[in-house]
Amino acid sequence: MIDISRSGMQEANSEGCQNRLAQLDVKLIQNALWSLPSVDPPAIVRANMLHNILLGIQKNMMEWVQGFLGKHKRLAVFDEI
Helix, strand or coil, X not given: CCCCCHHHHHHHCCHXXXXXXXXXXXXXXXXXXXXXXXXXXXXXXXXXXXXXXXXXXXXXXXXXXHHHHHHCCCXXXXXXX
8 A cells, every 4th residue: 555645755756666656557646735734635535434324324214114104005195294
């Protein structure tokens, strides 16, 4: 795994690392956020696990409720409400 933090970028600029990255066809880019002192680019787009769990629970509950109401012929009333 390649470290993409500021220190990782400095290490990636070494000649040995440059050769290895070239063999892997990896191109280094300068991230605009690296110049900001308190920003950690890898942490910016990190999934919120609790949010994902709650969305999964809500999806399963709605599927169960709709199935239950459909079985008992009450789904149309639920949809109207």
